[in-house]
Amino acid sequence: MGMNEVCSWLKEHDRFAVMGHVSPDGDSYGSTLAMCMALRNAGKQAFVLADPVPHLYAFLPGQDMICRLENCPFEPEAVIHLDIASPDRAAYALAKPLPSLLIDHHQTNAGFDDVMLIDASASSAGEILMRLFEHAGAAIDRDMAACLFTSISTDTGSFQFSNTTAETMRYIGVLIDTGLDISRLSTLIFRRRTLARTRLTGEVLTDMFVSEDGKITVGSISLSMMEKYGAVHADTETIVNYLVEVEGVCMAALLEEGEDSVKVSLRSNEGYNAAEVAVSFGGGGHMLAAGATLHDTTLASAEEMVKKALRKAVG
Numbered sequence: 001m002g003m004n005e006v007c008s009w010l011k012e013h014d015r016f017a018v019m020g021h022v023s024p025d026g027d028s029y030g031s032t033l034a035m036c037m038a039l040r041n042a043g044k045q046a047f048v049l050a051d052p053v054p055h056l057y058a059f060l061p062g063q064d065m066i067c068r069l070e071n072c073p074f075e076p077e078a079v080i081h082l083d084i085a086s087p088d089r090a091a092y093a094l095a096k097p098l099p100s101l102l103i104d105h106h107q108t109n110a111g112f113d114d115v116m117l118i119d120a121s122a123s124s125a126g127e128i129l130m131r132l133f134e135h136a137g138a139a140i141d142r143d144m145a146a147c148l149f150t151s152i153s154t155d156t157g158s159f160q161f162s163n164t165t166a167e168t169m170r171y172i173g174v175l176i177d178t179g180l181d182i183s184r185l186s187t188l189i190f191r192r193r194t195l196a197r198t199r200l201t202g203e204v205l206t207d208m209f210v211s212e213d214g215k216i217t218v219g220s221i222s223l224s225m226m227e228k229y230g231a232v233h234a235d236t237e238t239i240v241n242y243l244v245e246v247e248g249v250c251m252a253a254l255l256e257e258g259e260d261s262v263k264v265s266l267r268s269n270e271g272y273n274a275a276e277v278a279v280s281f282g283g284g285g286h287m288l289a290a291g292a293t294l295h296d297t298t299l300a301s302a303e304e305m306v307k308k309a310l311r312k313a314v315g
Ligand code: AMP
Pocket: 025, 083, 085, 086, 089, 106, 264, 265, 266, 282, 283, 284, 285, 286, 289, 290, 291, 292, 293
């Protein structure tokens, strides 16, 4: 579906709920906040359904637009899903189905809303939003720019991943033109971490599994490790990158124990498809970065399953 259809769908409605995915990342928070700001700037009513922003993203503007399902400021009549690979990944399931719009960039997305804008070539949901805003002639103010920069810079690994295109960088230029201080934001996102996150990273890396041929690394985070360091989920987000950056590694996984599930983050280097492995576990994602959530398993047996799957994928 095209931009025109999305624009007319947006014009048709007035009271929006905007949401991203569970275990929200920078793209999820950044794109939902930017969308909500754009809707409000256009005279619409909108709020973001999400958990409160974690410490890592504390600088994000517009956090007063965020609420939980139980304390929404009004009854929405339409819902916008952003950065959500499949319906089970949505941050919230609404009590009754509403007219819906999906904007996403996961290659595994099969589509699940009334109106959809899915482009796997886009670096991030934030980048698709910038295209939409450009198409609609919607102005981008500095607050929106901070959110969109967070979206795009986190999903491109600070513009280092292969999903960074000339178009991505052109949009970053547009964001800089709003007066955004990208050096300050990049420092906050990529070059500052809590002591908890630093120490947790150290323990994961010290104890990671390395296959005999050095092509596979697997790290694990138990609930007790999280407790020991006083860490939260956002503190674990980038640890998997260290695992796949070890010389000679083809594919890496980071497992994070939850209350009743295990979250698997998969990363691969060029030539190896992490999304395929994620899909085999009921998850999804992109070629080089994918994930899945395992239920009815322990951390130890999940580790074994994942090691086997990586062995098969890497050969
Ligand atoms: P993560 O490892 O959580 O950073 O996720 C890497 C990529 O895989 C992101 O684009 C996620 O949206 C996607 N992903 C992670 N977990 C899942 C899942 N359970 N199902 C589908 N996609 C996922």
